[in-house]
Amino acid sequence: ALAAGNCVVLKPSPRTPAVNEVMRKLISEVFAPEYVSFLEGGAETARALLQQRLDYIFFTGSPALGREVMTAAAARLIPLTLELGGKSPCVVDRTADVKIAARRIAWGKFLNAGQTCVAPDYLLVHREIVPELTAEIKLSVSRMFGADPRQSPYYGRLIGNEEVERMRRLMESGEVVFGGETDAAARYVAPTLLRDVAPDSPLMQQEIFGPLLPVLEFDDLEAEVVPFISEREKPLALYYFGERRTGEALFGRVDSGGGGVNDVVLHLANPALPFGGAGGSGMGQYHGRYSFETFSRPRSVLTAPRKSDFTMKYPPYKGFRMIRKLF
Known part of the structure; x- marks a missing residue:
């Protein structure tokens, strides 16, 4: 400016x-x-x-x-x-490299305890790889933050006690696979993965902006994932893990502010790329030259x-x- x-x-x-x-x-x-x-x-x-x-x-x-x-x-x-942020979906197809996908998703989701606008808000995972992916995400969390993330110098805290209570209420919308521990006095909520989450549950109605990651399953990308995302507000980010050609085709079918194929969050860090939302996740673009153009x-x-x-x-x-x- x-x-x-x-x-x-x-x-x-x-x-x-x-x-x-x-x-x-x-x-x-x-x-x-x-x-x-x-x-x-x-x-x-x-x-x-x-x-x-x-x-x-x-x-x-x-x-x-x-x-x-x-x-x-x-x-x-x-x-x-x-x-304006929003509920950024992360699609993990059966063609994904599950170990790499799990590590990158765990990093992007639990960075700053989930309090980033481009964090993966929920996972849409092909049914065939759900058990393997959830196990790998749990393993990635333990490698990054240790057996007790509360003790890790690399794991953040929520901005206020009321946010801890909000996370507690949202956890009631699904079954905790791992994590779930909270400490309001310390503003701590553990990295948490949830399954059996209903699409109309509170967990799926608002941007989480915290360390909760719901897992929803699908069998057919075109028949289930495309309409599921398209019928909701346009997200700030869309992520896909799997075959590159399929991911690029998904971006042609589903609108979003930005996103990535086989990685998360990093499109935000490239000053040569315009960053911004679409529809309910915002309007306008910035970063690098785009910021100069925005303010001129x-x-x-x-x-x-x-x-x-x-x-x-x-x-x-x-x-x-x-x-x-x-x-």
Whole structure:
């Protein structure tokens, strides 16, 4: 935004006070407030900001808040980008390399204890490989975080106690295969895999944004997976493990903000790729050059010579017949 010539008002989440303190310190050391303003506060601060005459709004958050932001922007015809997350499916076909798929899925899902916008939200696994895949995911979790992830320096915590309680309630929607342990005081929820999850259960109705991974089974990719994903809100990310050609064909049949074939999350890390949502998961794109384009607007300006004039543009339009003959 700054490189594109803008001043910036930055409003962080009120739920991350320690991060905000670091950001406030860094920004105040580098930028004068007339170039970058760092405003903390809750919903009232956000609503007050949305009443201002802004040139552009960039919002990251939930779909519910995204609708509020878009409504406020529409009242003032302010263009905006929305990055809203969503339930990103991960399809594991019977042609997948199960060990590699399990390791990559476990890493992408339990990174930051599942609190990333592009984490695989749920698995759609071919019925033939469900037992093998679940066993390999469990093994991958133990290799990454040890027998007790609570003791691992590499496993994160949830942002608040209320999120631990939300995870507990969501776990009631399925059978725990492994994990399931919680500690509200420590904001800890173990890496958890669940099966026997109904498509209409609470676990499948909201973005999990935590370390719970439901497993749903399928027999036929075209007949079951394609309509299952397509009938829901467009996800921020779509992942497929299996034969490359089949995965690329799936991306042609199912819409999403982005995604990957035989890996997860990493499309977010490539600055040469545009990142953003589609439909309910957001609108607009950013990263690298795309961020510069998001925060800039080409403006056409013509400078005409003062001494010569194109007289044929004036009535009675003499000479137009000659021009038509030439062109």
